[in-house]
Amino acid sequence: MRWTLAGCFGFVLISISVALQITQKPRFYGLRTRATAPIYCLVSDKNLKGTVEWHKADKYGADKNKIVPNERIRFESRLMIQNALLYFMDLKVEDSGVYYCSVNGTFGPGTEVQVVRPLDPIKAQYRSQMKDGLIVLQGLLLGVCIGAYLLRRQNLVKDSDSLYEEPETDHIYEGLAIEACGGGLYEDLTAYARVEGAEAPWE
Structure with missing residues (x-):
């Protein structure tokens, strides 16, 4: 074994x-x-x-x-x-x-x-500058978008405030004041009514 x-x-x-x-x-x-x-x-x-x-x-x-x-x-x-x-x-x-x-x-x-592929320094520099330019452009576009959004929001807030603004004075009846002539407005109108049969001054 x-x-x-x-x-x-x-x-x-x-x-x-x-x-x-x-x-x-x-x-x-x-x-x-x-x-x-x-x-x-x-x-x-x-x-x-x-x-x-x-x-x-x-x-x-x-x-x-x-x-x-x-x-x-x-x-x-x-x-x-x-x-x-x-x-x-x-x-x-x-x-x-x-x-x-x-x-x-x-x-x-x-x-x-x-x-x-072999590295070309001129192409590498150009690509680097192009990339930097795109990053700056994206930053500017982002800033413009944020500014436009904030301006739009500010205008919407102003518009919503003007919808609920109450007028300072009510000018609906301005110029319609009626002289009281020493009496009531409507109750004493008959006192100033002309006598029937009276002639007008120009007649």
Whole structure:
């Protein structure tokens, strides 16, 4: 029984030691557009003959898509491993991503490539000034809107106050005062009536 356990343990150690290990160099690239860069796929077994397949993912853990060589991306062989080198020419922003090599179904750890456009100081200064100008313009527009709102509110308050303002004096009957002539207003009107038959002065 002991010899059986020892044999199994030894077999596990041997299988681990001969397991295929793949490394990639470098593990990260930060490059500008139109640059060139190689990625190496290194295999632990120097005597292994095989073909490397290259895959690309948008980020670590995302789905991998097989890479097909073109006029900007080509494969080169190293030692006995075919396509062990992935070579970029004239990099573009869309080339950013994580690149994996695989041999016999075993994937490497991946190499992240980030491609950025070169910085133009004149354009950067212009964009900065444009941004500052837009911020000042937004501040002015905000101040105008707040001032218009406050002015409108003040006018509405004045209008509402004038609707409920009572007049100081009542001028409806002004100028219609009737002389009392020493008596009542209506009771003694007959006293001033003309006698029937009296002639008018102009007759």
